[in-house]
Amino acid sequence: MRQKTAAIIVIGNEILTGKSADQNASFLIKELYALGVALRYVVIIPDEVDEIAKAVRESAAKYDYVFTSGGVGPTHDDLTIPSIARAFNREVVRHPELVALLQGFFGDKMDEPRLRLADAPQDSRLVYGKDLTWPVLATENVYILPGVPEYFRRKFAAISEQFRGEPFYVCAIYTLEEELDIAERLDALAAQHTDVEIGSYPVFSRDDYRVKVTIEAKEVAAVERARDALLAQLKADKLVKTEANYE
């Protein structure tokens, strides 16, 4: 089974200017990894229709799942809905099911700004998850999530199980050898073990290890083959420890 891929599109001038620190991409990065989804692309862009439409169009064509954060709401700087509509060459329409939900929620207070919350790209659908009274709007493979972190998390958590795939298996090897000294051995290992992802992460500010090497795949056996090959190559007296998420 081919692994599923994903992109995250964070929309908002407030993130790019540092007025708010991103919380949603950093949350979703961990969630997608735990679900076994290969996140391939995270982008932060301004509240501008052209930029949002371009990012959505390209990501939706290239990855299995696209998650947008922010730009949904009643004000002039909430441009995600018209931008996604433009990405798919669709009109923005008032989604009847959302109108009904809003009428139930707002009752007498319903007015034009509140009705605008029912705007959606044509032929969007509502994705209902567990424990969720308020569904997630999705257009094709694009899941539209709010920028407010608590709502972003709650909405994603409610629908997350439908994205679950085979988990990632990863082991980490810590050594006191210098990265510059093991670089050629790692290169050879990576060339031989093309069924795993090998990462090399030097540290310079601590003494308990100098390099962390990670080996990752969707198959435990592949990870272990590469790990054993690497351990045979590293100096035993410089080895600090190994860890794995599957033991």
Place this chain on the structure above:
Amino acid sequence: MRQKTAAIIVIGNEILTGKSADQNASFLIKELYALGVALRYVVIIPDEVDEIAKAVRESAAKYDYVFTSGGVGPTHDDLTIPSIARAFNREVVRHPELVALLQGFFGDKMDEPRLRLADAPQDSRLVYGKDLTWPVLATENVYILPGVPEYFRRKFAAISEQFRGEPFYVCAIYTLEEELDIAERLDALAAQHTDVEIGSYPVFSRDDYRVKVTIEAKEVAAVERARDALLAQLKADKLVKTEANYE
């Protein structure tokens, strides 16, 4: 004077898989804002030549400054240099000034993996900053920074002053009115005051205010015109406070 724009390209599977949390983009976002540089694009991509080259090519053409984070080093997963070379259709060459610096640093320990640290896209230059023994490599408008956060910060801090422009002036207005209730007034304000950026940020988990409205420009007078116009529109008894970074 047209304001300068920037992009940040974070390179690394370890960020996309959550093995390491991004620290460099979040640092640089605040730095660029303080320098008056308009950050327009942040992207996190994997250690893959095609992806990196595409991001660099597009960003270098579109923005004044591009900063890359990560993917520089001696191992197979360090692909930033060849990718930037490809983005500009250049060869990777051994930069003579970097070779000399490395020889001074490593002396007798110099070997092929260490020499590889002198690889650079053809016609790259070394940017020396204050308090910096180790310069920043730059190819055209692309500044190549290391992924290790302490080195990333130190290198950027050393060269940051050359990017300083006119500062951003911003004020924030906090109100107890609901965003849905002020949306139409904000839309009208944004339509009239096109010389400022207006942002509207509702909160749902606190009681001391309900919406923070920000008004930003490179000219104090423009900010104050829009602020006064907004204050005249908001209910005085619901106003919580105003703040500004220029008072």
